[in-house]
Amino acid sequence: MNPFGRFDDSKREYVITRPDTPLPWLNYLGQDEFFGLCTNTAGGYTFWKDAKLRRLTRYRYNNVPYDLGGRYIYINDGGSVWNPGWKPIKAKLDAYECRHGLGYTRIIGQKDGLEVEMLFFVPPGENLELWKVTVRNKSKVAKQPKIFTFQEFCLFDAANDMNNLQRTYSIGEVEVDGSAIYHKTEYRERRDHYTLFACTRPVDGFDTSRDAFVGIHEGLHDPKVPFAGQCTNSKAFGWNPIGAHQINLNLAPGQEETFSFVLAYVEQGKEPKYDSLYVMNKKVGKTIVDKYSKPGAVDTAFTKLGTVWTDLLSNFQASSPDPHANRMLNVWNQYQCMATFNMSRSASMYETGIGRGMGYRDSNQDLLGFMHMIPSRARERILDIAATQLSDGTCYHQYQPLTKKGNAEIGGDFYDDHLWLILSTCQYIKETGDVGILQAPCSYADQPDAKTDLLHHLEVSIAYTMKKRGPHGLPLIGHADWNDCLNLNCFSTEPNESFQCAGDVKDSKAESVMIAGLFLYASREMAALYDFMGNAADAFRMRKGYDEMLNVIETHAWDGEWYRRAYDAAGTPVGSKENPEGKIFIESQGWCVLGGAGQNNGRAKQAMESVHKHLFTKNGAVLQQPPYSTYHVELGEVTSYPPGVKENAGIFCHNNTWINLGWCLLGDGDRALEYYLSICPSAKEDQIETYRSEPYVYAQMIAGKDAVCFGEAKNSWLTGTAAWTFVSVAEGILGIKADYKGLSINPCIPKAWKGFTASRKFRGVEYQIEVKNPSGICKGVKKVTVDGKTVTGNVIPFEAGKKVVKVAITLEA
Ligand code: BGC
Ligand code: NOJ
Numbered sequence: 120m121n122p123f124g125r126f127d128d129s130k131r132e133y134v135i136t137r138p139d140t141p142l143p144w145l146n147y148l149g150q151d152e153f154f155g156l157c158t159n160t161a162g163g164y165t166f167w168k169d170a171k172l173r174r175l176t177r178y179r180y181n182n183v184p185y186d187l188g189g190r191y192i193y194i195n196d197g198g199s200v201w202n203p204g205w206k207p208i209k210a211k212l213d214a215y216e217c218r219h220g221l222g223y224t225r226i227i228g229q230k231d232g233l234e235v236e237m238l239f240f241v242p243p244g245e246n247l248e249l250w251k252v253t254v255r256n257k258s259k260v261a262k263q264p265k266i267f268t269f270q271e272f273c274l275f276d277a278a279n280d281m282n283n284l285q286r287t288y289s290i291g292e293v294e295v296d297g298s299a300i301y302h303k304t305e306y307r308e309r310r311d312h313y314t315l316f317a318c319t320r321p322v323d324g325f326d327t328s329r330d331a332f333v334g335i336h337e338g339l340h341d342p343k344v345p346f347a348g349q350c351t352n353s354k355a356f357g358w359n360p361i362g363a364h365q366i367n368l369n370l371a372p373g374q375e376e377t378f379s380f381v382l383a384y385v386e387q388g389k390e391p392k393y394d395s396l397y398v399m400n401k402k403v404g405k406t407i408v409d410k411y412s413k414p415g416a417v418d419t420a421f422t423k424l425g426t427v428w429t430d431l432l433s434n435f436q437a438s439s440p441d442p443h444a445n446r447m448l449n450v451w452n453q454y455q456c457m458a459t460f461n462m463s464r465s466a467s468m469y470e471t472g473i474g475r476g477m478g479y480r481d482s483n484q485d486l487l488g489f490m491h492m493i494p495s496r497a498r499e500r501i502l503d504i505a506a507t508q509l510s511d512g513t514c515y516h517q518y519q520p521l522t523k524k525g526n527a528e529i530g531g532d533f534y535d536d537h538l539w540l541i542l543s544t545c546q547y548i549k550e551t552g553d554v555g556i557l558q559a560p561c562s563y564a565d566q567p568d569a570k571t572d573l574l575h576h577l578e579v580s581i582a583y584t585m586k587k588r589g590p591h592g593l594p595l596i597g598h599a600d601w602n603d604c605l606n607l608n609c610f611s612t613e614p615n616e617s618f619q620c621a622g623d624v625k626d627s628k629a630e631s632v633m634i635a636g637l638f639l640y641a642s643r644e645m646a647a648l649y650d651f652m653g654n655a656a657d658a659f660r661m662r663k664g665y666d667e668m669l670n671v672i673e674t675h676a677w678d679g680e681w682y683r684r685a686y687d688a689a690g691t692p693v694g695s696k697e698n699p700e701g702k703i704f705i706e707s708q709g710w711c712v713l714g715g716a717g718q719n720n721g722r723a724k725q726a727m728e729s730v731h732k733h734l735f736t737k738n739g740a741v742l743q744q745p746p747y748s749t750y751h752v753e754l755g756e757v758t759s760y761p762p763g764v765k766e767n768a769g770i771f772c773h774n775n776t777w778i779n780l781g782w783c784l785l786g787d788g789d790r791a792l793e794y795y796l797s798i799c800p801s802a803k804e805d806q807i808e809t810y811r812s813e814p815y816v817y818a819q820m821i822a823g824k825d826a827v828c829f830g831e832a833k834n835s836w837l838t839g840t841a842a843w844t845f846v847s848v849a850e851g852i853l854g855i856k857a858d859y860k861g862l863s864i865n866p867c868i869p870k871a872w873k874g875f876t877a878s879r880k881f882r883g884v885e886y887q888i889e890v891k892n893p894s895g896i897c898k899g900v901k902k903v904t905v906d907g908k909t910v911t912g913n914v915i916p917f918e919a920g921k922k923v924v925k926v927a928i929t930l931e932a
Contacts, residue, residue: 232258606755
């Protein structure tokens, strides 16, 4: 039992029944270009496209309490002042419920017979969010509550907002027009956009100065105006502009009133900037407010949001004997994949939105769980990412979503980055059949005018790894590979340096076995792609590269019972029985096995068994063992963390999914499900006080067995775990995978499963799949019928023009 909430599977909602959750439990609003973060107490903020460069509302990270600032509504009911979402006042509520749904959050609070419901969402395709508020008098007496909204405006550049107060305190400007508050700081200079916060009905007052509404020495828990019961109609001039409205209601017993607020990002487009001196032209903003002031407009938009999500999720639905797998796969995992696709690692409760933008390796991997939902957006993203690669193969490690330009501060030289582009591109072509993407024009960051195409990038990527190799013939690691903290060229003794950026990689000799495994996978993908294109010579060339790397791995990376992780700059093995700590790492087991190493010599099985013996726990497999007890200058950040945390032997959920896939490859469906459930948030509800994070989305990390807080999850939402778990369940356990010529079906399920059903849309055709497992095995497709006709092999050939295809599969040894 989880005392804080429960899944409402039929409504696709998570219901939080107490506001004092073990950590703020977050949801995202928006799925296109306008986004909001919204916690179960209505905390969070809003931005358009880019959490750093187009922030609309203000949020202070690492605040006290953790989550403070957001979409606040204050109620003054005859002098009793409270918030329906509990915070910031934290007055005791008679009833509270928060429902996080797909793209919306609904919070209901009740006190002294007055119920206030707030529904927050972003209408599909719009650059605005709506707050629909309903106030119900459930008491037996008439009530005259006063309702106040409050949120703080932020500079569009959120980094500047936080650190350049001598400027920000002097530039704040607003205009008020009826129920609409226009935040126009910096509009006078180089911007043609502004933020609008308006009510859909006439208001009884407003405030735009935080000092007037909250006070100088007061906090959000005891703001002046809501307690005084009267707005001051303040006009912000510098300092901190806010948006606050006042609405006075008069409610008979049983009576309710509903009204809405629009928070919008508005671009002027072709409109003139000003109507007259200092008076901005508000035409575009007014059109938006008018649209949502019409009766029914807000509800229509909300209904449309539901339809959008039903359609998106209908691309993949399954019914298996495992309830956790079902609800996560069918709803929450796909929903989280939308968030990681949109946010990469930029904006969450753990990522401030002013640091990382889109990660090169991260966003490529995020695509693997998104592709089947909206392939056209995946296509655009693949080309954007590729364009941040340099002509020699180096990739910018991150780029800003607004500018699509690489982030020079962190630069490149993470020698795994380029290979992930091959995985996302091949998966995209398999999903869509759109092999034409390979010829899409795509230049390089250092040669913006180059007339190159996407295929050129894939070739450059393969060549880059082949070229950048070290003394054993293994790929060089650069600043780090997937494991950002394995910094073998860093040698940092200066506390203020970034582990990742310090150190010279130019003459580096440190090698990565994980990249070697990833290269096997990527070059095999390239060979299959060339086969599909009918290009035998290039397929052969790719296979030659594959064989060469496989030979290097089997010759230099096998340690006796598992694959080594790396060789450091001095040529000493990392992740070997020779090391006193950090003897075995998870990533090289996952990637060597997935790349096809150890298939004919028993090593794949042995490597996986070593993971089970040394790394697996009831909360997932730890990243390595034993943890490092002291800092090692030659290994970098991995040794900086306390034991059991993050890359130093924490349970990094992302790489657990590669092991799941490894078990599927080896045909052990029992292990695959056991590993899956060990990190599955829905399966953590009965230990939620330990787990602490949201039970509906995967976390990046769960503290490992060496940590004092073993089992505590951190860094939820924005993690590669989302996409890779989708892959490991949908393609690994259920075995349903897009392939060039059709839909491939090769399940690897627990022996006890009698079968499962699934429905998968693929290139416009809906495949209704039924898998039967009469003899209780894990893997082995024996009989396949498609619309009643027997088919050989397990790839259901794609036939355009069909609407529904029925596939029946029987597993047999
Ligand atoms: C974290 C990594 C993360 C990196 C990003 C490190 O401190 O441990 O998980 O990828 O920072 O900069
Ligand atoms: C999180 C980063 O976003 C990702 O790129 C990296 O692979 C993992 N941490 C592991 O270090």
